[in-house]
Amino acid sequence: MERCVLNLNYCADIDCIDSFIPRDCLVVTIIDAKIAEIYGKYFPTPQIRVVASENNKSLQSVESISLQLLEMGVDRSSFLLAVGGGVISDLVGFIGSIYMRGIKFAYVPTTLLAQVDAAVGGKTAVNLSGFKNILGVVNQPAFTLICPEFLNSLPKNEMLAGLSEMLKTFIIADRDNYFNFLGEVRSRQLEAKILWPFIKKCSSIKASIVEQDPFDNGVRKLLNLGHTFAHALEKITQLHHGEAVSIGIILASKLSVKLSLLQSDEELTIESDFKDLGLPVASPVKLSSLTDVMLKDKKKTGGNLDLILIESIGKAIIYSINVKDLEGLLNDLS
Ligand SMILES: NC(=O)c1ccc[n+]([C@@H]2O[C@H](COP(=O)([O-])OP(=O)(O)OC[C@H]3O[C@@H](n4cnc5c(N)ncnc54)[C@H](O)[C@@H]3O)[C@@H](O)[C@H]2O)c1
Structure with missing residues (x-):
């Protein structure tokens, strides 16, 4: 091929x-x-x-x-x-x-x-x-x-939507740039010239992941970090996609801690970094209703669901989990 x-x-x-x-x-x-x-x-x-x-x-x-x-x-x-x-x-x-x-x-x-x-x-x-x-x-x-x-004319909420996808990419694949990026944007306005080197880095990380797996059968799935939660949140709330992704990444981090994949201090770092940037970190709806939407079809068929979880900032994994176990874990997170 x-x-x-x-x-x-x-x-x-x-x-x-x-x-x-x-x-x-x-x-x-x-x-x-x-x-x-x-x-x-x-x-x-x-x-x-x-x-x-x-x-x-x-x-x-x-x-x-x-x-x-x-x-x-x-x-x-x-x-x-x-x-x-x-x-x-x-x-x-x-x-x-x-x-x-x-x-x-x-x-x-x-x-x-x-x-x-x-x-x-x-x-x-x-x-x-x-x-x-x-x-x-x-x-x-x-x-x-x-x-x-x-980007000079892009409204702030649209900037934040892109920001959560950038943080997602760095959490998946580039620890150093996660911290460099936060260092640059935390204390300043979201200006195009500040973002520019990180836009280049982030888009090229995505490109190299896609080049390895253009049709989404393997490593490309990592780019879905936070998105299973986000899609469920978007179905039942009025949240903007970027906000839903932000909350989704936090939920994936918390679940990763619960499964002893991620150390809790890393999860707390991610959560406070997101808060500092003005990104939402808590679900506006009960996690049980989110779980219902997320697992609706899967619960009927049973079996496993592939979730993207975090081992450390800079390293995500595809984690296959039984739907019943996942339901219990998610309900415990609230
Ligand atoms: N193909 C993919 O891999 C992929 C990945 C993520 C999202 N998507 C899709 O992308 C869509 C969302 O795209 P989006 O977030 O880029 O938003 P968008 O295209 O919906 O644009 C958002 C708003 O910003 C305005 N806008 C665009 N550029 C502007 C600028 N420079 N200055 C001022 N206003 C500007 C638009 O007119 C619109 O009102 C969804 O449909 C989603 O499904 C696709």
Whole structure:
């Protein structure tokens, strides 16, 4: 099988983007409508504007955008440039993968979360009747181009969403950068120039994990640290994804201590670091209701669940646990 190599690129200055645009074909920019207002002039025309919402990450959008592409004369030699956060990259990656059986596409991510996560790794998806990410493929973009300047306009809650994914990546795989990163961001504003070296580090860690396991059968699962809890929390609360991931990581840390995998002082470090950054650490709902949602389907079939747990800051593992045992342990955590 061909080795998977991700084409990640970094440019500190928004003016550099132009040098990455292909010159020898029709390029269509599919761009977050908000981003088009602020930064649209830096991208080629024609442009298709999309409001970045989960509702628009849909088959209806796939159909309407594909029809616009047909009208513009887009064919297999053309190129799609996705500019926006994870909603836009997931949607455009999916369209690029199926339009005329697949055409080239690339990502310019504009949220912190997309720069360190959604636009790195080749997972594309749309939602189906309110069910998230049901239809999708794994297909790598021609390139991802990360530029910190976009973060200057990103609202604080969207910054925090990206921050929890960055901390997650460092907890999984890079102890030194976890502490370096916290040292830099704890005492300062979340500014693009402070984040920049860590965005590069974090996205390249994700890329190297994906290169080892592009289709999520092994080591890539580590990137789900905190997400089993987070998805359950998102189902029953109004929490933002980043907040749910933050609480999920804390619950995974506590469970790791309970299973004697992680020392309790490491768990306390993670919890106080997250609090310092303004990330939530406690579940707003009883853990028993969370457990019910999390294990709903599994309880019927019994057997084991693969959870991502922590051995130390910088090292996560895939831990297979019996569903009944897990239920007891989680109920004890509260
Ligand atoms: N494919 C993957 O591997 C992967 C991984 C994680 C998340 N996702 C998906 O990503 C989506 C979430 O993406 P997201 O968190 O990047 O958010 P998003 O794309 O929903 O954008 C969030 C908000 O920020 C605005 N915005 C974007 N960039 C901005 C900027 N520079 N300045 C000001 N406002 C800006 C958008 O208009 C929107 O209102 C979800 O649909 C999720 O399923 C995919």
